[in-house]
Structures are given as structure tokens and as C-alpha cells.
Amino acid sequence: MNITVLLSMVPDLVEELEIDASGAALDTQWLRYVISESDDHALEQALLLKDRHGASVSVMALDYGDADQVLFAALARGADEAVKLTGIPEAGLGKRAAAATFKEALGGIRTDLILTGVQAIDDLDAHVAGMLGGMMALPYVGVTRSVEPSGEGKVLVQKEYPGGAAAEIEVTLPAVIGVLSAPQPPRYVPVARIREVMKTRTLDEREAVPATVPAEPAIIRLFKPESAEHAQMLDGSPEELAEQIVKILEDRGLAP
Amino acid sequence: MSPAGQDVWVHVEHLKGRVAGHTYELLGKGREIADALAGRLIAVLVGSGVRPLAETLAADGVLYVEDAGLAEYTPGSHAAVMRALVEKEAPRAVLFGATSMGMDLASVLAAALERPLIVNCVNLQVRDGRTVATCQMCGGKLLCEAEASGPVVVTVMPGSFPAEAGLAKSPPPVEAVPMPATLETVGMRAIRLLEPEPGDVDITKSAVLVAVGRGIQRQDNIPLAEELAGALGGTVCASRPVVDQGWLPMSRQVGKSGMMVKPKLYLALGISGAPEHAEGMKDSDLIIAVNSDAKAPIFDIADYGIVIDMYDLLPALTQALQGRKA
Amino acid sequence: MTPMRELNWNIAEHKLIYAVFLPFLIVFLWGVFVTMRRWLLGRPDPRWDRLWERLVGVVAQAGVQFRILREAYAGVLHATLSWGFFVLLAATCLVLLQEYLGLPTLQGPFYLYFMSLVVDLFGVLALVGTGMALLRRWVLKPKRLVEPRGSDGYSVLLVLIFVILASGFVVEGLRIVATRDPWGAWSPGGWLFAQAFLGMPQEGLERLHRISWWGHAVAAFAFIAYLPFSRAMHILVAPLSIFFRSLEPLGRLPAGGGAGAEGPGASSLRQLTWKHLLDLDACTECGRCQAACPAWLSGAPLSPKGLVLDLRDHLRARLGHSNGGRAMVGDVITREVIWSCFTCGACHEMCPVYIEPVPKIVEMRRFLTSQGDVDATLQDTLTATSRYGNSLGQSPRARARWTQGLDVTIKDIRRERARYLWFVGDYASYDPAARDATRAAARVLHRAGVDFGILYDGESGSGNDARRVGEEGLFEMLVEKNLATMRGCEFDEIMTTDPHTYNTLKNEYPRFGATWPVVHYSEVLDRLVQPDGVRLTRKLSRRVTYHDPCYLGRYNGVFDAPRRVLRALGAELVEMPRNRRSSYCCGAGGGRIWMKEAAGIKERPAESRVREAAALDAVGTLVVACPKEMAMFRDAVKTTGLEDRLVIKDLAELVEEATTLEVSGHA
Numbered sequence A: 001m002n003i004t005v006l007l008s009m010v011p012d013l014v015e016e017l018e019i020d021a022s023g024a025a026l027d028t029q030w031l032r033y034v035i036s037e038s039d040d041h042a043l044e045q046a047l048l049l050k051d052r053h054g055a056s057v058s059v060m061a062l063d064y065g066d067a068d069q070v071l072f073a074a075l076a077r078g079a080d081e082a083v084k085l086t087g088i089p090e091a092g093l094g095k096r097a098a099a100a101t102f103k104e105a106l107g108g109i110r111t112d113l114i115l116t117g118v119q120a121i122d123d124l125d126a127h128v129a130g131m132l133g134g135m136m137a138l139p140y141v142g143v144t145r146s147v148e149p150s151g152e153g154k155v156l157v158q159k160e161y162p163g164g165a166a167a168e169i170e171v172t173l174p175a176v177i178g179v180l181s182a183p184q185p186p187r188y189v190p191v192a193r194i195r196e197v198m199k200t201r202t203l204d205e206r207e208a209v210p211a212t213v214p215a216e217p218a219i220i221r222l223f224k225p226e227s228a229e230h231a232q233m234l235d236g237s238p239e240e241l242a243e244q245i246v247k248i249l250e251d252r253g254l255a256p
Numbered sequence B: 001m002s003p004a005g006q007d008v009w010v011h012v013e014h015l016k017g018r019v020a021g022h023t024y025e026l027l028g029k030g031r032e033i034a035d036a037l038a039g040r041l042i043a044v045l046v047g048s049g050v051r052p053l054a055e056t057l058a059a060d061g062v063l064y065v066e067d068a069g070l071a072e073y074t075p076g077s078h079a080a081v082m083r084a085l086v087e088k089e090a091p092r093a094v095l096f097g098a099t100s101m102g103m104d105l106a107s108v109l110a111a112a113l114e115r116p117l118i119v120n121c122v123n124l125q126v127r128d129g130r131t132v133a134t135c136q137m138c139g140g141k142l143l144c145e146a147e148a149s150g151p152v153v154v155t156v157m158p159g160s161f162p163a164e165a166g167l168a169k170s171p172p173p174v175e176a177v178p179m180p181a182t183l184e185t186v187g188m189r190a191i192r193l194l195e196p197e198p199g200d201v202d203i204t205k206s207a208v209l210v211a212v213g214r215g216i217q218r219q220d221n222i223p224l225a226e227e228l229a230g231a232l233g234g235t236v237c238a239s240r241p242v243v244d245q246g247w248l249p250m251s252r253q254v255g256k257s258g259m260m261v262k263p264k265l266y267l268a269l270g271i272s273g274a275p276e277h278a279e280g281m282k283d284s285d286l287i288i289a290v291n292s293d294a295k296a297p298i299f300d301i302a303d304y305g306i307v308i309d310m311y312d313l314l315p316a317l318t319q320a321l322q323g324r325k326a
Numbered sequence C: 001m002t003p004m005r006e007l008n009w010n011i012a013e014h015k016l017i018y019a020v021f022l023p024f025l026i027v028f029l030w031g032v033f034v035t036m037r038r039w040l041l042g043r044p045d046p047r048w049d050r051l052w053e054r055l056v057g058v059v060a061q062a063g064v065q066f067r068i069l070r071e072a073y074a075g076v077l078h079a080t081l082s083w084g085f086f087v088l089l090a091a092t093c094l095v096l097l098q099e100y101l102g103l104p105t106l107q108g109p110f111y112l113y114f115m116s117l118v119v120d121l122f123g124v125l126a127l128v129g130t131g132m133a134l135l136r137r138w139v140l141k142p143k144r145l146v147e148p149r150g151s152d153g154y155s156v157l158l159v160l161i162f163v164i165l166a167s168g169f170v171v172e173g174l175r176i177v178a179t180r181d182p183w184g185a186w187s188p189g190g191w192l193f194a195q196a197f198l199g200m201p202q203e204g205l206e207r208l209h210r211i212s213w214w215g216h217a218v219a220a221f222a223f224i225a226y227l228p229f230s231r232a233m234h235i236l237v238a239p240l241s242i243f244f245r246s247l248e249p250l251g252r253l254p255a256g257g258g259a260g261a262e263g264p265g266a267s268s269l270r271q272l273t274w275k276h277l278l279d280l281d282a283c284t285e286c287g288r289c290q291a292a293c294p295a296w297l298s299g300a301p302l303s304p305k306g307l308v309l310d311l312r313d314h315l316r317a318r319l320g321h322s323n324g325g326r327a328m329v330g331d332v333i334t335r336e337v338i339w340s341c342f343t344c345g346a347c348h349e350m351c352p353v354y355i356e357p358v359p360k361i362v363e364m365r366r367f368l369t370s371q372g373d374v375d376a377t378l379q380d381t382l383t384a385t386s387r388y389g390n391s392l393g394q395s396p397r398a399r400a401r402w403t404q405g406l407d408v409t410i411k412d413i414r415r416e417r418a419r420y421l422w423f424v425g426d427y428a429s430y431d432p433a434a435r436d437a438t439r440a441a442a443r444v445l446h447r448a449g450v451d452f453g454i455l456y457d458g459e460s461g462s463g464n465d466a467r468r469v470g471e472e473g474l475f476e477m478l479v480e481k482n483l484a485t486m487r488g489c490e491f492d493e494i495m496t497t498d499p500h501t502y503n504t505l506k507n508e509y510p511r512f513g514a515t516w517p518v519v520h521y522s523e524v525l526d527r528l529v530q531p532d533g534v535r536l537t538r539k540l541s542r543r544v545t546y547h548d549p550c551y552l553g554r555y556n557g558v559f560d561a562p563r564r565v566l567r568a569l570g571a572e573l574v575e576m577p578r579n580r581r582s583s584y585c586c587g588a589g590g591g592r593i594w595m596k597e598a599a600g601i602k603e604r605p606a607e608s609r610v611r612e613a614a615a616l617d618a619v620g621t622l623v624v625a626c627p628k629e630m631a632m633f634r635d636a637v638k639t640t641g642l643e644d645r646l647v648i649k650d651l652a653e654l655v656e657e658a659t660t661l662e663v664s665g666h667a
């Protein structure tokens, strides 16, 4: 099986997020990028398939943020090949443009299974995976917690539902899967191995083919939720407090 | 009669013969949007043998697609149907829940039909004829306000709007639509539904956690917390000192050396909020902290805080919840 | 008449002894050969430097047995038994000198005073020691001997030794009676035995003498032949393990086996060094390491003795090809065992034969880490450390956030020269429990006019613990990052608050070219409170106890500076039973602070420690000099319910208390 894993970098939430002067974008000067968490799981899922059933795993990323670092780390973890799509603006692309760019790049590659994270945290249209499925007109299942081969040209995926339930769905390849989590957490790759890989391997750099996408929704402003710092304190007698709590739960659909 | 081009559609999510709660929230909000756009509010119900579900939906009309092949949900089959319908009727806005099902459908649909996609919305309104959405980004650390002047596909966070307005007082008109798409090419097949393993207390899987800390004081008090958890349909978990005392098993410990949890509700009772504990629960969707000390750090990570002796609050709260259920 | 004794009296056929000895000797040599051949399985490790120092060590520890004698009962029994044996062996050799070289060792005063009296007394001592040992094994049964498994092999040996000693005295006693030896009383042991044979007919005496003479000889030979296959092998191997002991500081972990085909670290015996393998045969199974091991005492599955013995069995089975395909890492030594170690070094300190468990454990960790085989929390920590340069996974930009709101400004040493570069470390920078102490230290140093600066966000974690969990690559990356920044700064000395950081900066950074002197802040405070330093007029009249951090005390020998500071403050220092070199680990070291607690822990090391402190009479303060301890002990006083008995204070906080009091006293 040939698996392609698409990796995206997203802002690291460990750093305080700053909004730029326009008020509608993150200030990239202060950004630190990390691999998107669900992409990390998608890679792990691919590597598990490789370990358990044999597969060739190729990873692909757009050239912004720490793409090199992320791709080399993927090679160190066990990916067979790493493709870097160059010619990307410094701040990356919107998710739809990213999906379209990946689609163009995937055109020339023989791949049975495209795995990527079900969502990236940093955009309005976070679902690269689903949009790619839609654009490529391939079968698409998202929010998976496991992917297993299932007979010739098929995989069996578990799609998560709330409350711990899941659906088992058989998908015909080629297909796109939006991974939520791999059956086990992403493996650790020792620093020495990454360094070794950086010395001995090279990234396959390819010029990204510019993709046209429909006008995206316009961002009016970005802002921080106000009550992020301290809890909103509730006051009153025990009965009043109980009532207020019940109300909060009701508002969130959490009341029994 | 307004042109279909201004209609607001709500995808009806259902599993095991029940409509998901957030669908009503979407209908309630959809009503406002549709009115503002001077369009109709249409609920789209896709499945097999689920027609009775339509009766609960507060909408101007229900499009009902019935096909044996749709009995078990798969993203492929439902997306194919939704796509064909949307392509044909061209509604202005299509709303999905930001849920496992909604995410799949919305993203595939938006891409296939080249419509803008806005996800994880917590608010929606119409301003000067444009759809304006506020959505969560970066793990809730940021909110983004965005607008779309034309057709749009939106996913909405469950719990963002009240559900009442979406519950039909009288059954809406239902239009049975012939199966608009073929399922032969969707490339997937539902095999079975996996239920969570019963009896197995995996607190990481619990949507509601009632967490007790040293403030609980004695083992005899654990049942009080259990009663409350029962009333909430949740599970009791604990900080380390409580587990250390042997009052609850290790599998219930939250924090650095315990479990990492991310429930929808984390009700922290008598927990100071030490970083080792916070590490394991700070990403919970909603944190309500009860502590007798106003300076307890737990209040820095909680959404709501109450300074009170937990024993004054517990009985009242349990009662209020039970009363509501009854 | 000159005192003397006839050589080989009554044993006409004594030459036969060589023929009898031969088979025993062959077995012995074979055993020694087999044992030593096993060591050659290991990889090279040069240990031939500083020969003189090595020899002195052998004399002190194998000869005089200083370490063994740290314990009364076990020390005395071992010393009497072994010295007795040495002396008897020496005497036997002296007899041979008379027989073959004609040296008159069995005549005159030398015979009387040494060969009779002294040797005999040593024989008696050995007999007493044997009795004590048997009593200990059969009746007293201290835990550390029987857990995690017993060492029954010693009983056979002890009985054999008893037989040899007793038969020796019987032979002597019979000779004294039969030859009516006028100097018989000069051999008190033999003389005592002789009393039993008084009145026996001469012929019977002589027959019995011959029988017991041969019996004695054969028993001794049997002992020799059995030695390489028995627990007694330590008699030969222990001096070697002492001779070849590591002369490097404990805090300088040896480089690993390197990345061979099997990857870095040690997954098999072959990847350990020959010295590691020799250690396995040197172990006496005394269990001293185990009795001091915080992992074992807290209920974790690791016992350093158990580890050594399991490895030894594996080594022996391996050559017998009967190891059943068991892997060294995972089967023989389980992951739980490998990850349980705090690298506190107590086992190194205790071992009478200088066995080194920590490097072995770290080698196995290196292997596991290279395979990504680490527990989830540790993995998060390592990922965070490689990403952010700190183990707490926080923003590197926030590293100096603790300086905010401080009423003093701290030099940015990247821009301004200072005498001390204060390398703050991860915990002291980020951990809320530790940050107060860090602030206190900053204020105290500032007030005392100490010229220091910090690296601000140019500092990364030192990597001490990354190295100890086996993440060598991460360690090197951190070293390179830190050195790149530090090389651009001007300063004379490095100061640290964290003993772990102190250790690696001092012992391990030099390999990368960092040659600056490194001091701990307790040493700087010590300089300050000396008569010509800051004056602390107001005395703290508290009874306090002080916890020696493993990485400061045992690892680097800094014991007195913090104590002097405490005394200078006026505090009354009461020592805990486990102090200085035998200090008990707080449970944070070796990367354990990053890992999930092992299942089945009975009492965490920190809890045991705060109980120890709280048990001291009228001591209300436990003083620490390490930011990690703050978190560990503050937690432990809560879990043990000792919150109102004991407060945990950092040394700097106490100094500040004294100076603040002084200031407010003037106001």
C-alpha cells in the first residue's frame, strides 16, 4: 500500500498568540509553529500500518514554518520519503488553498491512501482532509481512531462518535482519511536519529503548482475571548448557586 | 415566496433513531438567519425509516430523502445525497453541527461545490445581507469573526445556542424527495456500530466529570460526589491526594501522574488546582470550580468559580439536577 | 630449647598432597578461566590509568575493608572471617617457605609469637566470624539478604569454612597432645581442642591426626575448587572490581556504546563493557545497595542487587546457551525496573566492592529511548524539551518571567559582563513552587552586592536529566545550544541553584569545551555569610534540618557550605539519621519526576524523607537547596499530613528571612 501523509504546521499554543496590526491575522513574528496535532496522529497511523502490514509512507508538507524540521522528523520516525512543496508564502496558505495545492501535487503520485489530520486549529475552514476528499472526489471518512487494511484495496476505519461510540466503515481505496487519533500516541523519535536523518537524507523539493480556489470568507477580526483569564465568579445562596449552575449546563446542552 | 437562493438549510443529525440535540439548536438559530435573509428554513433529513423524526423539527419545511442504502450512516452516502440536493436547490447557507458527522459532510460538500466553509462557529448572524460567523480557533484561545456574502457552508459548535426554538410545536410540512444520488460510487460501506464498553470506568471517555480533591475531607463523603455525578450522568474522578488515601482507585486520578481528561464538563470540588492537576484537565470544555478559598489557582483556569464550602452546595445542586430530571 | 614444630609431623605420605591437590586445582583454574572469559564478551573500556590510586583502593577496601566496616555486625563478621582466612592462608604459605626454601618459619620466636599465637588467634576470630555469619543467615535473616531473593549458596560455603577451620584446630590439638608440645598453650585455639583428646592412647591420637589432617586438606582443596563456582568467587573478583573501579566523578556518565548495528545503548550483554560484566561476578549479594535504594524501599520493582544478580544469571545462562532467547532489556531486566531508578547514587556509595549500577541502567535506558520506548509522560517531556528547551513544555520566551515584579533588575549577561553567570535551570525558572525560592535567591544576592546576570531566554535546560533518561542526542543538543549562548558572554564563574544542573555543567560540559568554574548558590551564600561578607545581625533561632540533595552532596561532595550558611544564620542544625553521603533521595532525580509513578508504590521517597525530618525532636523546618525538592517535599508534607509539623524552606529563603528581619529591625 502506498500511503501519503499530508502534514501542516499550526501555531504553537504554548506561546501567547498576538494579533497583527490589521486585526484580522496572527502576528507571524511571534508565531512558533508545530505540527498539527491530528496530522501527527495521521503520520503515526500511517507508520503503524507500515509496521504491521507493510506499506510505503511518503509525507508531504507545504514549505512554511518549520516544514524542514517536521519532514525530517517524519523521516526519522519511519517515513520512506518526504516531499516539500516550495514557493509557498511565508505565512502559509489558507486551508482550502492548502488542500488545492496538495491536490495538484498528489496528481502525479501513485497513492492508495491519503491520511491527514481531521482538522487544523488555525483557520476558518480547518478541514484540509475533508476538503481534499471533496476536491478529488475520493471517498472520505473523517474523525477516525483506527485504520486497518481490509481485503484487497480496502481499509476498515473506526469513526468516532461522542460518548465513546464508533462506527466501523469499510472504505474502498484510493481514499482520503481524516485522522483524529492513531490507536497509539505518536512515537518518540530520539533527537540523535533526527540529526542523523538531517545529515544523511534529503527532502524531495517540488515547486507547488498555484491552485485557484473560490473567494474565501473574509475575516473581519480576530480577538481573544474576554473571560480567558479568570473564572467568572458566581454568587448567592446554595440554592441560587445550584440554579445558576443548572442554567449554565442547560445552555451548553449538558444538563441531564 | 422567496427564492430558494436565500434559504437556510439545517442538516438533521441522527443516530439510532434519535435526533442529536444540537440539531434543534441549529434550527433555532437557523430561524433567525432565514428570517434575516428573507429565506425559508429547511431541515434536511436523510436516512431510512426515520420520517417520524421530521415531526419534531421546527422548520418551514423538511426535505426527506429515504433510501434503504441510507439506513446506516456513512459520510460518503450522506455527502452524495446532500451534494445532489444542494446542487439542485442552491440554498444560501447550509448548517451542520461541528460534530463527527457534520465535519465530514460540511467539508466535502463545501469543496465539491466550491462554496466557502466556516467551521466551529459559536455565533451566527446576518449583517447587511451578509452571513457573519464567529468561530473558535486555536483551541478556544482565539475567536474569529468572518463574513460571507454569498452561499456558505457552516459548522456550529454544539451548545452554542438554545435548543428550545428548534423544537417543533406542530409538525412541519415534509417533502419526500426521490433519492437524488447513486450510492454505487461512494466507495464505502457501514459495517457496524461499536458501543463503548460498559462498566469500564475510563474517565478519559466520560463527557462529564465530577472531580473531588482533598477538600472532600473524608472517605464517607465520596458517595455525595457519586450522587451528584449520577444526577449529571457523569463519573467521579479525583486529585491525587484522594487517590493516595485509597478512597478512589488509581484509574480515577486526573493529572500529571494520572489521566489526561478533556470532558465537556469538569466540575472541580475542593481542588486547589495545582499545576500537576491542572495539566490533566485544563483543556476541558467547561470547568466549574467550587472551592472555599477565593485565591485557589483553580479559579484561573476555570470558566466559572464559586467560593463556598462544597458541603453547603452539594445537596442543593444534586437536588436541583434531580428535580429537573424528574 | 628453641620453640619449634616439626614439619609434616606424623604425615609420612605428605608429598601425596600435591597429587591430591591437582584435580582440585584444575577445577579451580577452569572455573576462573570460564569466569574471566565471560567478561571478554563485553566491549572495551580502558581502566588502567592511575594505578597507584587503584592499588590503594584495593588495600583500603579489599584489605582493611573500610566500607564493609561502616556496619557493625556485618562489618565485624566479614572482617574477622576474611582477615582470619588471609592470615591462615599466609601461614600456610610460610610453612611452604620452610619446606622448600629452608626459611625457619616454624622455629624460634617467630614461630612462637606469630605462627602459633597470632595465627591461632586469627583462626579463632575466623571461627567466630563464621559463627556470626551463620547466625545471621539462619536466624537473624535481615531483609536485604533474603529479598528479592535469598543467596543460599553462602550457607554451603560457611559450613565448609567451618569444617576447614574446625578440622585445622583438631589437627593442631591432636598434634599438641600427641607430641606433648611444650609450647602448646601458645596456640590457644589448638590447645583448647587438645583438651578433648587428653588421655587418648598415642596410636589413636596419631591415627586420628592423620585422618583429620587429610580431611582438613581435602576440605580446603574442595573450597578452592568450589570457589569459582560459588558466592566465594567475590574473594577473587572483588579486589578486581575495586581495582578497576571508576575513578571518574559519579556525575560524569560514561559515553555509551555508541551507535553500532544494534543502536545506541545496551540491549544485550555484548554492549555493556567488560567491567560491567566483571561487576556481576564481583557482587557479594550483601544487599547494602538495596537497603539504601529509594526505589526498592518505596516499593518499586528495582533493587540494585536484584538487577546485578539478574544480569549475572543472564550472563551465565548465556554462555550455557540456556537463556531461552530471553532479551536482556525487557525480559531479564524489565522496563519497569529500568525506569524505576532515581540515579541517586546511593547504591554506588554503599557497595563495598564498587559496583556501578547507574551506568548499566542508563545504558539500557539509552537503548529504550533510541527505540522510542518511553512512557507517555516521559515522551511528552522529551518532546517538550527538544521543542522548547525546557522540560515543562512552556514558552522559552517566558523563561525569565520569574524576574517580573522583582524589585531588582537582573543583568542580561548576554549584554553585560558579570562575575557570575547564574544558570537558573528549568524548575527554578518555571515551577511555581520553586520560583519563590528563585526570587528570594535573586534578592539576597542582589542585596549582598553579588555581581551576577542571567541568560534570560537564551538559556535552555542543562540536559542533566535528559542524559539520565538516556536521551543522549537531546542532551548534546541542549549543551550545544547553551554553549553557543554562553560563549558570547563575559563572566568568571557559573552559578546554579539546581544541583542537577550544577552536576552536568561541572562534570559533563567540560567535554564540550566548557571550562568555567561552577559553583552552587549555597557555596556563594557561604562566601557571603563569612565574617567579611554581609552581616546578619539578626539570628534565626530555629531548629532546622537539612536535606542533602543527591546531586549536590553524594555526587559532588558539597556538604558543608549549606550547613555553614545555616549555622551562620543562627539556626540550630539537627541532622537526620540519613545525612551527607547517606542522604535519602527525594524521588525527583534521574528523570523520575517526569514519569508516571510505578504501580504499587508503598511510600514515596519524599514521604519517607519528610517523616524522617518530622521525627526529629522539635524541628519544624526542612531546608532544601534544590528547586525540585521544593515541589517534592511540599507535596509530601501534604500527603503525609505533616503540614502543621514541618515547613519546607529553601536555603535562600532563610537567608532572606534573616536579612529582611535585620532591615525591618532598623526601620
Ligand SMILES: Cc1cc2nc3c(=O)[nH]c(=O)nc-3n(C[C@H](O)[C@H](O)[C@H](O)COP(=O)(O)OP(=O)(O)OC[C@H]3O[C@@H](n4cnc5c(N)ncnc54)[C@H](O)[C@@H]3O)c2cc1C
Residues within 6 Å of the ligand: B212, B213, B214, B215, B216, B238, B239, B240, B241, B242, B253, B254, B255, B256, B257, B258, B259, B269, B270, B271, B272, B273, B274, B275, B276, B277, B280, B290, B291, B292, B293, B296, B308, B309, B310, B311, C593, C631, C632, C635, C638
Ligand atoms: C511529581 C508530581 C506529580 C503529581 N501528580 C499529580 C496528579 O497526577 N494529580 C493530582 O491531582 N496531583 C498531582 N500532584 C500533586 C499536586 O501537586 C497537588 O498536591 C495536588 O493536586 C493537590 O490536590 P488537591 O487540590 O486535592 O489538594 P489541596 O492542594 O490540599 O487542595 C484542597 C483544596 O480544597 C479546598 N477545600 C478544603 N475544604 C473545602 C471545602 N469544605 N469546600 C470547598 N473547598 C475546600 C481548599 O481550599 C484547597 O484549595 C503531583 C505532584 C508532584 C510533585
Ligand code: SF4
Residues within 6 Å of the ligand: C289, C292, C293, C294, C295, C296, C302, C303, C304, C340, C341, C342, C343, C344, C345, C346, C347, C348, C357, C358
Ligand atoms: S541509583 Fe538510587 S534508585 Fe537507582 S538503583 Fe541505585 S540506589 Fe536505587
Ligand code: SF4
Residues within 6 Å of the ligand: C282, C283, C284, C285, C286, C287, C288, C289, C290, C304, C305, C308, C350, C351, C352, C353, C354, C355
Ligand atoms: S551490588 Fe554491591 S552493595 Fe549491592 S549486593 Fe552486590 S556487592 Fe552488595
